[in-house]
Amino acid sequence: MDSLDTKLAKKNLRIKLMGIGGGGCNTVDYMIDNHVSGIEFMAANTDHEALQDRKATIKIPLGLKSTESKGQIISAIKDADILFLVAGFGGATGSGASSVIAELAKEMGIFTIAIGTEPFSFEGKKRRQAADDGINSLNDRVDSLILVANDKLLEITGGDTTIKEAFDMVNSTLSNSIQGLTNQILCSAESSLDFEDIKALLKDSGMARLGFGEASGNDNLVHAAEIAINSPLLTTDVARAKTIIVSITGDEDTKISDVYPAVEIVKQKVHKDAQILFGLTRDKTFKNKVSVSLILSTASEA
Numbered sequence: 001m002d003s004l005d006t007k008l009a010k011k012n013l014r015i016k017l018m019g020i021g022g023g024g025c026n027t028v029d030y031m032i033d034n035h036v037s038g039i040e041f042m043a044a045n046t047d048h049e050a051l052q053d054r055k056a057t058i059k060i061p062l063g064l065k066s067t068e069s070k071g072q073i074i075s076a077i078k079d080a081d082i083l084f085l086v087a088g089f090g091g092a093t094g095s096g097a098s099s100v101i102a103e104l105a106k107e108m109g110i111f112t113i114a115i116g117t118e119p120f121s122f123e124g125k126k127r128r129q130a131a132d133d134g135i136n137s138l139n140d141r142v143d144s145l146i147l148v149a150n151d152k153l154l155e156i157t158g159g160d161t162t163i164k165e166a167f168d169m170v171n172s173t174l175s176n177s178i179q180g181l182t183n184q185i186l187c188s189a190e191s192s193l194d195f196e197d198i199k200a201l202l203k204d205s206g207m208a209r210l211g212f213g214e215a216s217g218n219d220n221l222v223h224a225a226e227i228a229i230n231s232p233l234l235t236t237d238v239a240r241a242k243t244i245i246v247s248i249t250g251d252e253d254t255k256i257s258d259v260y261p262a263v264e265i266v267k268q269k270v271h272k273d274a275q276i277l278f279g280l281t282r283d284k285t286f287k288n289k290v291s292v293s294l295i296l297s298t299a300s301e302a
């Protein structure tokens, strides 16, 4: 099997991801540490000192005024076919700079997907307000906005999770979903969709939520699908969901026919007229393990 990077070159698609602010840059470091492939990483922050230790090859020191870093941002993103913007909403940088960068990307006609987290309740009302403001101004400027509610992660991990573990889980959830989506875009041979389909679907879907499930052993795909569709992260009303992207990653023995029962699990839970796109990627590092990641949106009701 070709590596993702080879596939990328063949498809002539450039996928770039920019982490914005402290949380966003942490997610980028996590993805680099975990060998997420097929994506070129960038880190942007107003905290120039913190930026120096970041693992991304392209580092963009953001200015205090939105115009200060414009040239550098433009040259970093200009050749991207798909741009992911990743930030933790609630601070000043991620919440503010994301929409400035999204606006530039929009002017340049770059297909942009923002993925961000909403702060934990214990972070307080001020952060919640900053997050809401950031999310609202970002929403009109990106093709798709995918949100993860940090509070809901605690429902998965249970009560005795440390903050560090909770943020690791945020990073791993974001990382898995982005890798799943990237795999689908690049490996359309075994997918019900290609890049144009994904673009069209995401464009119309407005704000979306993530679900993720992993399992091993017999019936692992069905089990992982059940975990994903029941994920507390899917704070939307799943029964009203109209558009769903299902990215399945399995080991080298996973057959496309194994995928249908898992997709069926998802299908039964969502709106009867829902459009479901799915794809399978085989991963050498997955031994008797599968993962199902969902991007789910209730929009397109207009």
Ligand SMILES: Nc1nc2c(ncn2[C@@H]2O[C@H](COP(=O)(O)OP(=O)(O)OP(=O)(O)O)[C@@H](O)[C@H]2O)c(=O)[nH]1
Pocket (backbone or CB within 6 Å): 020, 021, 022, 023, 024, 026, 027, 046, 087, 088, 089, 090, 091, 092, 093, 094, 095, 117, 118, 119, 120, 123, 127, 150, 167, 168, 170, 171
């Ligand atoms: N995924 C992730 N999220 C984090 C992490 N640390 C903080 N966050 C979340 O991201 C939100 C914003 O925090 P930061 O990213 O540090 O803030 P910033 O965007 O750099 O903004 P300022 O530092 O205020 O300029 C917080 O309210 C947290 O909910 C982290 O390590 N990983």
Ligand SMILES: [Mg+2]
Pocket (backbone or CB within 6 Å): 021, 022, 023, 047, 091, 093
């Ligand atoms: Mg910061």
